[in-house]
Amino acid sequence: MNERDILLDVNGLNVQIQTDYGLVSTVRDVSFQIMAGKVLGIVGESGCGKSMTCLAILQLLQKHATMEGSIRLQGRELIGMTPKQMRKLRGQDICFIMQNPMNAFNPVLRIEKQFVETIRAHTSVSKIQAKYVAIECLKQMNLSDPEKVLGQYPFELSGGMLQRVMIALSIAMRPALLIGDEPTTALDNVNRRTVIDAFRKIKKEGETAILLVSHDLDVIGELADEVAVMKQGEIVEIAPATQLFTNPQHEYTKLLLDARMTVESRIG
Numbered sequence: 001m002n003e004r005d006i007l008l009d010v011n012g013l014n015v016q017i018q019t020d021y022g023l024v025s026t027v028r029d030v031s032f033q034i035m036a037g038k039v040l041g042i043v044g045e046s047g048c049g050k051s052m053t054c055l056a057i058l059q060l061l062q063k064h065a066t067m068e069g070s071i072r073l074q075g076r077e078l079i080g081m082t083p084k085q086m087r088k089l090r091g092q093d094i095c096f097i098m099q100n101p102m103n104a105f106n107p108v109l110r111i112e113k114q115f116v117e118t119i120r121a122h123t124s125v126s127k128i129q130a131k132y133v134a135i136e137c138l139k140q141m142n143l144s145d146p147e148k149v150l151g152q153y154p155f156e157l158s159g160g161m162l163q164r165v166m167i168a169l170s171i172a173m174r175p176a177l178l179i180g181d182e183p184t185t186a187l188d189n190v191n192r193r194t195v196i197d198a199f200r201k202i203k204k205e206g207e208t209a210i211l212l213v214s215h216d217l218d219v220i221g222e223l224a225d226e227v228a229v230m231k232q233g234e235i236v237e238i239a240p241a242t243q244l245f246t247n248p249q250h251e252y253t254k255l256l257l258d259a260r261m262t263v264e265s266r267i268g
């Protein structure tokens, strides 16, 4: 693999949080790479450090957190960048889809203003062109009345609709890296399907690499090229998805897969 194809190169990442009880180590010596246009899934039990890893890459960690190591996006080191530089990167080169999309929107502005301004902050298109792009992207996300959606405030939309608006915005930005932290967890089955299909579409276009965190091994199985398994802040196994699902090496990975089988057989 050509070194230029490495989009994200995380090396020896450590994240510590200062608490009343001392320093807590939440991410420990985590290293992985994502190739351009590929999908890396991260799985692991609650509290193992998945979100902290995402937030470290986005440089959105809480102020009590410190980090060490190296995070290179297209060869540029992100650790040590100024908040201004990072703001420019977020939205343009890296988009973030979180579990609760309500937090991503300004509650007092209509969707149109937020959508159009985000596009215009990172590209040199007119308001009318940006609105046109917004409508096209919302349509792609099966939002049947995009004009209406644009005229609404975040609280007027359901969680599933907001999540789709958020992904529509990511599609519009065509970022090099899309980070999804449990993007389907809060959704009902119909919305979940739409969101998975949207990720598939983004993947198929091949311009955007995806870092996908999910409890849902089916979602990971459907989308990921490679999967990293985290346990207590560390990556215990990282392998191509097909290999990980058919021939897991680490005991903990086997446990996770077995847990899924048990749930499936209980339902089935």
Ligand SMILES: Nc1ncnc2c1ncn2[C@@H]1O[C@H](COP(=O)(O)OP(=O)(O)OP(=O)(O)O)[C@@H](O)[C@H]1O
Pocket: 017, 018, 019, 024, 026, 044, 045, 046, 047, 048, 049, 050, 051, 052, 053, 062
């Ligand atoms: N403010 C904080 N103070 C102390 N510990 C914290 C704080 N925030 C997070 N942690 C700890 O950091 C660890 C990693 O948290 P993180 O949110 O990354 O887990 P996660 O894998 O995303 O879990 P989940 O699947 O539940 O979202 C957890 O053990 C958590 O208890």
Ligand code: NI
Pocket: 050, 051, 052, 181
């Ligand atoms: Ni999390």
